[in-house]
Amino acid sequence: MPKTVELTSLPGVVDLYPRAVSAMLPVIGKPGRVRADATIPDTVFTIEGLKVDQHKLGDYCLATGQQFGETLPLTYPFVLQFPLAMSVMVASDFPFGAVGSVHIGNTIHRYRPIGVTEPLNIRTHAENLREHRKGMLVDMVSRVSVGGEVVTEQIATFLKQQRTSLSDSERGPAPKSHRPPPPDRVVSVDQGLTRRYAEASGDRNPIHMSGISAMAFGFPKAIAHGMWSAAAALANLEGQVPGDVTYAVRFGKPILLPSRVYEYTTQVDGGFDISLLDRKKGSPFLTGTLRG
Numbered sequence: 001m002p003k004t005v006e007l008t009s010l011p012g013v014v015d016l017y018p019r020a021v022s023a024m025l026p027v028i029g030k031p032g033r034v035r036a037d038a039t040i041p042d043t044v045f046t047i048e049g050l051k052v053d054q055h056k057l058g059d060y061c062l063a064t065g066q067q068f069g070e071t072l073p074l075t076y077p078f079v080l081q082f083p084l085a086m087s088v089m090v091a092s093d094f095p096f097g098a099v100g101s102v103h104i105g106n107t108i109h110r111y112r113p114i115g116v117t118e119p120l121n122i123r124t125h126a127e128n129l130r131e132h133r134k135g136m137l138v139d140m141v142s143r144v145s146v147g148g149e150v151v152t153e154q155i156a157t158f159l160k161q162q163r164t165s166l167s168d169s170e171r172g173p174a175p176k177s178h179r180p181p182p183p184d185r186v187v188s189v190d191q192g193l194t195r196r197y198a199e200a201s202g203d204r205n206p207i208h209m210s211g212i213s214a215m216a217f218g219f220p221k222a223i224a225h226g227m228w229s230a231a232a233a234l235a236n237l238e239g240q241v242p243g244d245v246t247y248a249v250r251f252g253k254p255i256l257l258p259s260r261v262y263e264y265t266t267q268v269d270g271g272f273d274i275s276l277l278d279r280k281k282g283s284p285f286l287t288g289t290l291r292g
Helices: 013-022 053-065 076-090 193-202 211-214 226-232
Strands: 003-005 043-050 102-110 120-132 135-145 149-161 187-189 245-251 257-266 273-278 284-289
Touching: 003 076, 013 076, 043 076, 053 076, 053 193, 053 226, 076 102, 076 120, 076 135, 076 149, 076 193, 102 226, 187 193, 187 226, 193 226, 226 245, 226 284
Parallel strands: 003 043
Antiparallel strands: 043 120, 102 149, 102 245, 120 135, 135 149, 187 257, 245 284, 257 273, 273 284
C-alpha cells in the first residue's frame, strides 16, 4: 500500500534545494549512476485546500505571455505540483537527484477550466523508471482535484543522464538541417526572463540559472525551462483552447540563452500542432499537440 505524506503547506526553495544539492555530494549524496533494476519509492505527496497565490500567478503570466484572468492558464498546475514533485525526488529513497535532471516531455489533460480562487487538492507520485538511450527516465504523475472532482491530470517525464544498455543502440539518420520558412511568431528569451520564470515557478535548477552552473551539467550555456517554452507557445492560442483539452509536448534540443526561436501553429482537426524551431537549422526545441 502506498505511503502517503500529507503536506500542510507547499515547501519552498529554502526547504527543497539544500536537500537537492546535498544529494550531489560525495559519500553522503546519492549514487552517480542509477541501476536499471532500481526501484521507485511507493510514496504519494499530497496537499489539500491549496489556494493560488495570485501575485505569483501574475508574475508567471508576465514571464510566459499568458493571460491573467478568472481561470488558471492551462500550464499553471505544473507550477503548483512542482514542489510536490521535488519532494518526491529529494527524498532519500529516490534513486537519483533532482538537480541536473532534464525535463524532456509533459502531458496535461485538463477536464475543465480551474477558477483562480478554487481550493485545490494535489496528489503527486513517481512511477515507470526505465532505460533510455541517454539515461534513465521517470514519470512524475500529478492529479489536481476540486473537492472530489478531478480537474487536471498530468505526467512530467524527467531524464537522469548516464550511459545505459540502450546507449549504443542503432540510431536513425540524423535530420538534415534546413532553414525553416517564415514563422507565425518569433519568441525571444534571455537570462533575465528565465530568472523571472524561475522566481515565479520555483524551478531554480542550476541548468537554468547561469552559464557557469549549467556548464557543470554538460551544457555550454544556461538553458530555458522546458515548461516556460510550453507555456509561451500557448500565449497566442489561449482564446481558442477548449475547456476539456490535452496538451502534450516533447522537448528537443535545449534553448540556449539568449535565443530567438521560430514558432509555428497549424490548425488541425480537433486542435493545433505547435512547434518551436531553430531559426537557422530548423531543428526542434519543442513539438506539441493541443487537442480538445
